[in-house]
Amino acid sequence: MARSQSRSKSSYLVPLGIFLALAALLFYGLGLDPKKVPSPLVGKPAPSFELESLLEPGKTISSDILKGKMSLVNVWASWCPSCRQEHGELIRIARESDVQMIGFNWKDERRAALEMLRRYGNPYVLSVFDPENQVGIDWGVYGAPETFVVDAEGIIRHKRIGPIDQRVWEEEILPVIEQYRSKG
Amino acid sequence: MIPELGHFALILALGLALVQSVVPLWGSFNGRRPWMEMARPLAWGQLTFLAVAFACLLQAFLTDDFSVRYVAEQSNTLLPQIYKVSALWGGHEGSLLLWVLMLGLWGAAVAAFSRNLPLPMISRVIAVQGMVAIGFLLFTLLTSNPFERLFPIPPEGRDLNPLLQDPGLAVHPPMLYMGYVGFSVAFSFAIAALIGGKLDAAWARWSRPWTTVAWIFLTIGIALGSWWAYYELGWGGWWFWDPVENASFMPWLAGTALMHSLAVTEKRGAFKSWTVLLAISAFSLSLLGTFLVRSGVLTSVHAFATDPSRGTFILAFLVIVIGGSLALYAWRAPAVSGGGRFDLVSRESFLLVNNLLLAALALLVLFGTLAPLIYEAAGWGKISVGFPWFNTMFIALSPFLVLAMGVGPSTRWKHDEPGRLARLLWVPLILSLGVLALASTGLMFPGNLWVGLGLGLSTWLVLTHLVSLKERLRNKGGLGGLIGDLRNRSRSFYGMWLAHIGVAVFIVGATVVSNFGSETDLRMSPGDVHEVAGYRFQFNGAQPHDGPNFRAQRGEFVIYKGERQIDVLHPEKRSYLSGGMPMTEAGIDPGFLRDLYVSLGEPVGTQGDWAVRIYYKPYVRWIWLAGILMALGGLLAVSDGRYRTARKRVPVPAGGGLARA
Numbered sequence: 041m042a043r044s045q046s047r048s049k050s051s052y053l054v055p056l057g058i059f060l061a062l063a064a065l066l067f068y069g070l071g072l073d074p075k076k077v078p079s080p081l082v083g084k085p086a087p088s089f090e091l092e093s094l095l096e097p098g099k100t101i102s103s104d105i106l107k108g109k110m111s112l113v114n115v116w117a118s119w120c121p122s123c124r125q126e127h128g129e130l131i132r133i134a135r136e137s138d139v140q141m142i143g144f145n146w147k148d149e150r151r152a153a154l155e156m157l158r159r160y161g162n163p164y165v166l167s168v169f170d171p172e173n174q175v176g177i178d179w180g181v182y183g184a185p186e187t188f189v190v191d192a193e194g195i196i197r198h199k200r201i202g203p204i205d206q207r208v209w210e211e212e213i214l215p216v217i218e219q220y221r222s223k224g
Numbered sequence: 225m226i227p228e229l230g231h232f233a234l235i236l237a238l239g240l241a242l243v244q245s246v247v248p249l250w251g252s253f254n255g256r257r258p259w260m261e262m263a264r265p266l267a268w269g270q271l272t273f274l275a276v277a278f279a280c281l282l283q284a285f286l287t288d289d290f291s292v293r294y295v296a297e298q299s300n301t302l303l304p305q306i307y308k309v310s311a312l313w314g315g316h317e318g319s320l321l322l323w324v325l326m327l328g329l330w331g332a333a334v335a336a337f338s339r340n341l342p343l344p345m346i347s348r349v350i351a352v353q354g355m356v357a358i359g360f361l362l363f364t365l366l367t368s369n370p371f372e373r374l375f376p377i378p379p380e381g382r383d384l385n386p387l388l389q390d391p392g393l394a395v396h397p398p399m400l401y402m403g404y405v406g407f408s409v410a411f412s413f414a415i416a417a418l419i420g421g422k423l424d425a426a427w428a429r430w431s432r433p434w435t436t437v438a439w440i441f442l443t444i445g446i447a448l449g450s451w452w453a454y455y456e457l458g459w460g461g462w463w464f465w466d467p468v469e470n471a472s473f474m475p476w477l478a479g480t481a482l483m484h485s486l487a488v489t490e491k492r493g494a495f496k497s498w499t500v501l502l503a504i505s506a507f508s509l510s511l512l513g514t515f516l517v518r519s520g521v522l523t524s525v526h527a528f529a530t531d532p533s534r535g536t537f538i539l540a541f542l543v544i545v546i547g548g549s550l551a552l553y554a555w556r557a558p559a560v561s562g563g564g565r566f567d568l569v570s571r572e573s574f575l576l577v578n579n580l581l582l583a584a585l586a587l588l589v590l591f592g593t594l595a596p597l598i599y600e601a602a603g604w605g606k607i608s609v610g611f612p613w614f615n616t617m618f619i620a621l622s623p624f625l626v627l628a629m630g631v632g633p634s635t636r637w638k639h640d641e642p643g644r645l646a647r648l649l650w651v652p653l654i655l656s657l658g659v660l661a662l663a664s665t666g667l668m669f670p671g672n673l674w675v676g677l678g679l680g681l682s683t684w685l686v687l688t689h690l691v692s693l694k695e696r697l698r699n700k701g702g703l704g705g706l707i708g709d710l711r712n713r714s715r716s717f718y719g720m721w722l723a724h725i726g727v728a729v730f731i732v733g734a735t736v737v738s739n740f741g742s743e744t745d746l747r748m749s750p751g752d753v754h755e756v757a758g759y760r761f762q763f764n765g766a767q768p769h770d771g772p773n774f775r776a777q778r779g780e781f782v783i784y785k786g787e788r789q790i791d792v793l794h795p796e797k798r799s800y801l802s803g804g805m806p807m808t809e810a811g812i813d814p815g816f817l818r819d820l821y822v823s824l825g826e827p828v829g830t831q832g833d834w835a836v837r838i839y840y841k842p843y844v845r846w847i848w849l850a851g852i853l854m855a856l857g858g859l860l861a862v863s864d865g866r867y868r869t870a871r872k873r874v875p876v877p878a879g880g881g882l883a884r885a
Contacts, residue, residue, distance in 0.1 A: 049558050052497070052553060052554040052557050052558055053554045055501060055504075055505075055550050055553065055554070056547065056550035056551055056553070056554050059508075059546055059547060059550055060543075060547065062594075063539065063542065063543050063547070065594065065597060065598060065601055066515070066539055066542075066594075066597070067536075067539055068597075068601050069597045069600075069601070070535045070536060070539065
């Protein structure tokens with residue numbers, strides 16, 4: 041039984057075809073950011089917590105504060121340069137919007153965090169302190185700044201990875217707030 | 225001044241590359257000898273200017289010229305001299321310069337060692353090398369110029385990443401690049417053959433040594449990377465299926481298939497379109513690897529430059545080079561393929577299985593590496609593919625490859641009798657099954673199915689190769705004939721033999737270390753003793769210790785077995801003065817049959833306690849020994865006399881070829 045090596049001419053095009061599909065895929069990939077990981081918590085209740093207040097040591101704040109009002113939970117730290125960038129925008133949002141801004145100080149030192157608030161202003165209604173990433177890990181926080189939009193029933197509706205500027209506020213966050221505002 | 229000279233030299237090299245790509249190639253079509261004869265001098269000229277550019281950048285490093293941005297980013301006055309040299313290829317721009325220098329080296333080597341090749345063929349080969357050089361030089365000059373100046377001049381550089389300040393890692397990129405770039409030669413030969421419309425045994429004979437040498441370098445480069453990761457990263461791992469590791473493994477798989485396929489094309493005139501496709505694929509995978517680590521498409525511990533604009537350039541380059549060559553393949557391969565019939569039971573069949581499995585493995589590694597991207601593009605969410613998937617896939621396919629590897633060398637070309645093979649190999653088969661059964665059931669030592677599979681397969685490889693050696697020496701006067709056999713034209717057999725034994729050694733090493741190794745995390749106070757695998761580890765605390773450009777905490781561990789002191793280890797936790805995360809230097813007591821490995825974690829408390837990790841790594845050195853054996857095997861094969869004498873004669877296209885073992 042002999043084997044011949046002839047193939048139909050079109051089968052020689054297969055490698056080229058595979059490669060072009062691969063190139064298209066890679067071209068698409070160039071536009072993506074591999075560091076952006078979407079949150080699996082969107083649409084789920086925010087993980088509950090009990091953390092120390094940043095401003096008043098010894099006082100505990102629980103996640104009940106998220107119920108009843110729409111909240112922005114902003115994860116920040118004094119060592120994070122982008123947090124400083126968005127800080128001005130956060131102050132403007134706190135002033136102009138009726139959403140309650142909760143500060144979530146993450147993997148930081150109390151003294152440095154308070155210094156930053158003193159120097160640049162405090163946009164937060166309440167600030168919690170999570171130096172050991174005990175709660176951040178439940179929320180899927182892996183960098184700063186990150187901002188969670190939580191509706192009045194305590195359900196996470198959006199996670200913004202990265203700093204917030206005017207454009208991000210208007211195009212990404214405000215629509216989510218408007219969408220879930222009427223509920224509860 | 226000197227960096228500008230280097231920059232200028234690169235521009236000149238680009239100019240030469242442009243001429244090199246066009247004139248000799250055109251000359252090969254219109255038959256003008258003077259045009260074709262320009263090929264060799266052009267290749268030499270390329271190398272000269274690339275060497276000048278490289279020397280200029282080297283000078284900038286050695287004189288701490290921080291007015292050159294790249295030097296300021298990679299180097300530092302406190303950096304030991306040897307690492308100032310290796311810092312040259314520590315970052316994106318410099319490593320590109322190294323890449324293109326290697327390309328010049330290989331091109332000049334082809335020009336030098338090809339005296340007996342027909343002029344049209346060599347003109348085309350060198351022209352294709354020139355085309356690749358154009359792409360890389362354009363990329364370097366337009367987006368990644370290592371000679372860019374920095375103003376104001378910083379008084380001190382940023383420093384070479386501490387992870388890279390290491391002898392193993394200094395050598396790893398040059399070895400790898402020699403391999404990647406070396407496959408460009410096989411690629412150029414393949415393209416030249418497709419253009420010329422002729423693919424015969426002579427072409428295969430010319431391509432083989434080049435491919436084998438490139439493969440040797442790539443093997444060494446990968447083994448070095450694995451060994452370095454093991455002792456430097458501090459967690460005792462030796463392969464992580466990281467995208468950049470995969471980027472080096474895929475060309476290696478394709479290159480291995482290519483080497484074997486070339487053998488068939490040379491000896492039997494078969495597998496022609498396979499060989500051409502593999503030659504194109506091996507180099508294409510090298511180029512693809514270059515793209516993956518510099519474009520930001522995938523994150524990796526290794527990614528050089530995550531810059532989408534650079535990524536777009538390389539991608540466009542890839543489409544032109546790879547797309548162009550595959551299009552040429554689709555157009556011309558049907559005309560050059562065909563020939564060399566063989567039966568179902570024949571060495572060609574087993575080598576075909578070899579080709580198919582290696583290609584499948586390469587494609588699967590590619591798929592696994594790109595899966596996160598594919599999923600995201602299809603909107604299926606973000607995933608990451610890790611160890612478990614790759615390991616499962618690899619372990620599922622490789623046994624078939626190993627089985628074929630055992631039978632192939634004993635099988636005759638073109639036609640063989642299953643009965644004859646069964647008679648030869650039934651003893652290895654029975655013994656291997658025995659080892660598999662014993663090791664799986666844990667009768668002799670704690671074992672499981674994976675141990676059984678690994679040890680059974682390596683037994684199969686070793687025993688079948690002993691049989692094949694015995695058969696070979698039977699006609700050469702037994703064991704005494706071995707030396708004589710090595711001296712004449714049969715080294716390629718021993719090269720194959722040694723390299724295949726290397727694979728068996730690898731399987732043993734990987735199986736044992738994965739199944740019988742241990743990792744112990746614990747907190748130790750000064751004076752504590754802990755026992756692992758029969759060895760007692762005594763921790764004597766950690767003292768501050770300074771190096772040339774770092775401050776460290778240096779721990780002391782004394783290891784005892786029974787009453788005898790085995791070794792004293794000094795793992796360190798280093799903070800480099802230029803900043804950055806602390807680095808872990810492991811303390812290792814190496815051995816042929818086991819490594820004892822200790823690394824410091826974090827200091828705990830205030831009494832000098834430390835969180836430490838103790839590893840017992842049996843047979844781990846066998847993994848890199850395997851790499852050495854494979855490289856030596858390749859070296860033996862390349863030094864085969866038939867390649868040397870072929871250079872002195874005008875080669876006659878060898879039609880069917882004699883059936884040689």
